[in-house]
Amino acid sequence: MxxxxxxxxxxxxxxxxxxxxxxxxxxxxxxxxxxxxxxxxxxxxxxYTAWDKVQIARMMDRPRSIYYINQFVTDFVELHGDRSFKDDQAIIGGIGKIGEHVVTIIAQNKGKNAKENIERNFGMPHPEGYRKALRLMKQAEKFHRPVVCLIDTPGAYCGLGAEERGQGEAIARNLMEMARLKTPIIAGVIGEGGSGGALALGVADRVFMQENTTYSILSPEGFASILWKDSSKAREAAEMMKITAVDLLESQIIDNIVNEPLGGAHKAPEEAAKMLETYLISQLDELSRISKEDLVNQRYERFRKYGTFFE
Missing domain, CATH: 4.10.860 (DNA Excision Repair, Uvrb; Chain A)
Structure with missing residues (x-):
């Protein structure tokens, strides 16, 4: 202080x-x-403590997915709907170019104010959002386009309607299909990465986090409520959960940390966008040189080793 x-x-x-x-x-x-x-x-x-990172990741003025898309994805065409129920505004999906690579972009998006947050359901997708994402992934596979997923959600929406329409099944199907999708996938956390709602877009060949983001099984408040029956201990919970980019890189859950401008992406959004663009282009270049069969095999092995340990 x-x-x-x-x-x-x-x-x-x-x-x-x-x-x-x-x-x-x-x-x-x-x-x-x-x-x-x-x-x-x-x-x-x-x-910065883990709780400091939580606060930065949740900042209202932090750049959202739509900002990054507007900054460095050229010729972007948004595609809508899951062909079954409706178009979920919490997930943006479409086709565009990053550098010289034509890609499919799938991005969870929060709002920049109260009105936008209501429209985007605070970045919490319904099952139709995940089904829209899967539809676009399968389309990308068919036309040999890499997939880039930007993750920013406190978690999947858990309302009655979402559960009735198969929220758990939609997330599980995404995990299964992404594991065997025959096209390069890059996924990264640009804000909050909460629970299965984040993981449903996180099965990828390269997984990254921006410097001041979090990726966790649930919120620190939820963790504290379960463990101590006291959500006010969220700060303590955040430290125990190991949810920062540094923690997850050390645990080999992610592959890379994408730097942010000094103080956070909200301090210099254009600079943050350039850093993210540079990283994505480098990884797209690298993944384009790997055969589809090797990509799928390496992706499978990558996630199978999670949780293994030696005494």
Whole structure:
């Protein structure tokens, strides 16, 4: 907390000096203070707790999937509906180009305000959302397009209607079909990755997380409620759950961490989009050189080894 106050004071001093003018001595002092500010901010970020990462991942002004699609997916054409019930706005799906690669994009999307969140059901898909996603994946396989999944959900919607229409079956079918899909798949968490709702888009050849995101079996609040019957212990639960990108890379649950601008993607969305685009292009280039049979076999082995240990 003390370091945060120092950082705020430094930034105020910088803003005050910038309003003075362009005197050489002033400019030199601004550069010195900016160097100190960047160093202090880096130290604060390096000491972020798991709960800090949870808060950043949930920020309303964090870039959403639709922002990234608009930033670096060219010629994007959105496709709608599961051909059975309706179009689920919590999942965006379509075709576009990332670099020189024509891909199928499937992305969970939260809103940037209350109205958008209601339209997008707060990023919590219904079963028809997962069926739409699977329809587009199978289409991608048919036309030899890689699949890119962007994950950002607190979990699949658990309302009565969703359960009646087969929420569990829809998620399970996605897991099965993605495991044997004969086309490259890249999946990554760009905000919250909650429970089976996230995993339903997470069976991939490359799984990544942005630096300040979380991926977990349920929310820290839910974990604390089950374990201690007290949701107020969510901060403690977050540390125990090992839900940050660093934790999951160490456990080999994910393959890569995609860096964010200093302080989080919300601080410089355009820069965050460029970092994500660069990563996706590099992985698409790499996966395009692997045969479809090898991709499926490696994907199967990758997920089969989860949970194994040696004494």
């Amino acid at each position: 003390e370091d945060t106050k120092k950082l705020e004071h430094l930034k105020k001093m910088i803003d005050d000096l910038k309003s003075v003018g362009n005197d050489i001595d002033v400019a030199e002092e601004i550069r010195r203070l900016e160097t100190l500010s960047t160093k202090l901010e880096r130290e604060i970020i390096d000491n």
